[in-house]
Amino acid sequence: MGTSWGHLGASIVASFTASLVECVEALTVVLAVGSSRGWRSALTGTASAIALLSLIILLGGRALTRVPLHIVQFIVGVLLVMFGLRWLRKAILRSAHLLPFHDEDAVFTKSVSTLNSVSGRSDAWDKVAFAASFNITMLEGAEVVFIVVAIGAGGTNTLLAAGLGAMVALLVVSTLGLMLHRPLTRIPENALKFVVGVLLSAFGTFWVGEGMDLEWPGADWCIPGLIAGYLAIGLMLVLICRRLSLTQRGSIGAGNAAD
Amino acid sequence: MPRIKNVLREVAGLFVDDGTLALAITLWVALLWVIRRRFMGFAPGGAILFCGLAIILAENLIRLARRRSK
Numbered sequence: 297m298g299t300s301w302g303h304l305g306a307s308i309v310a311s312f313t314a315s316l317v318e319c320v321e322a323l324t325v326v327l328a329v330g331s332s333r334g335w336r337s338a339l340t341g342t343a344s345a346i347a348l349l350s351l352i353i354l355l356g357g358r359a360l361t362r363v364p365l366h367i368v369q370f371i372v373g374v375l376l377v378m379f380g381l382r383w384l385r386k387a388i389l390r391s392a393h394l395l396p397f398h399d400e401d402a403v404f405t406k407s408v409s410t411l412n413s414v415s416g417r418s419d420a421w422d423k424v425a426f427a428a429s430f431n432i433t434m435l436e437g438a439e440v441v442f443i444v445v446a447i448g449a450g451g452t453n454t455l456l457a458a459g460l461g462a463m464v465a466l467l468v469v470s471t472l473g474l475m476l477h478r479p480l481t482r483i484p485e486n487a488l489k490f491v492v493g494v495l496l497s498a499f500g501t502f503w504v505g506e507g508m509d510l511e512w513p514g515a516d517w518c519i520p521g522l523i524a525g526y527l528a529i530g531l532m533l534v535l536i537c538r539r540l541s542l543t544q545r546g547s548i549g550a551g552n553a554a555d
Numbered sequence: 556m557p558r559i560k561n562v563l564r565e566v567a568g569l570f571v572d573d574g575t576l577a578l579a580i581t582l583w584v585a586l587l588w589v590i591r592r593r594f595m596g597f598a599p600g601g602a603i604l605f606c607g608l609a610i611i612l613a614e615n616l617i618r619l620a621r622r623r624s625k
Contacts, residue, residue: 374580374581374584375570377580377584377608378570378571378576378577378580379569379570381576381580381608381611381612382570382571382572382573382576384612385572385573385576385612385615385616386572388616389616389619389620392620394619394620394623435565438566438569439569442569497608501601501604501605501608502601504584504604505601505604508584508587508588508591508604509591510587510591510600510601510603510604511600511601512600512601513600513601513602518601522605525605525609526609529609529612529613533612533613533616533617536613536616536617536620537616537617537620540617540620540621541620541623
């Protein structure tokens with residue numbers, strides 16, 4: 297399958313946006329670890345997790361090239377649809393005020409107080425700080441790896457494009473973290489998650505179709521169409537869920553007033 | 556063992572938040588796959604796959620919104 301510029305562009309944007317959200321979440325905890333227990337162990341934990349993830353990518357990438365492409369696309373597509381629709385669903389519920397918003401400041405404060413309450417700190421080596429930053433980087437980093445592999449399931453060009461998007465996101469978040477030394481609370485996380493949910497669901501749907509040999513009008517140029525489709529449905533569902541929530545609350549309020 | 560269980564739970568949590576949504580997606584894809592295999596002449600277009608997934612998402616969210624706001 298030839299890869300169009302539209303496909304490559306969409307791959308970079310999708311990978312960058314999704315990785316940005318994950319990196320922001322990891323940064324919050326790493327900053328909390330660094331500021332409460334010291335930077336050496338926090339940064340060593342983060343660097344070790346990144347090294348381990350790179351090794352997994354190298355080994356896993358080689359193994360993946362031995363599996364027929366349509367099987368990879370089908371399996372990765374199904375997983376990506378589940379992953380993307382899960383993000384989109386959560387973002388819609390948050391936009392409709394049916395779920396509380398994710399608050400990086402609250403996560404930071406909670407992490408700092410938890411880490412301060414744990415003893416065992418030493419100047420030379422802090423196991424708690426190392427483990428906390430290693431775990432969060434592994435967790436969020438594993439999601440980034442999955443996103444890159446899943447978005448890049450079309451071949452080497454798309455994989456490189458997705459990898460580039462993730463690298464740029466990591467650089468942007470690391471630079472901002474180094475400059476500001478506090479969580480990136482001004483990033484509109486839910487709006488980003490909504491967009492990421494739309495993009496990943498669109499890519500996932502496309503890969504499932506490719507894996508099943510379904511016909512797509514306009515070949516891989518239909519990806520922007522899928523993105524527009526999921527975006528329209530997502531926005532419509534935000535309105536419907538908000539209205540449902542308000543109607544039900546209104547009728548409960550009226551009932552309580554009558555009582 | 557508990558550590559492996561935790562890792563598996565974390566991995567599953569990446570894809571499954573609401574079990575009914577994940578199940579519906581899997582069943583819809585499986586149904587299209589069976590149709591594609593059984594009726595080789597009939598190729599359900601990608602548009603049908605997309606419409607089904609959109610309906611699954613809408614049904615899940617509307618059901619949840621009704622339940623949460625009660």
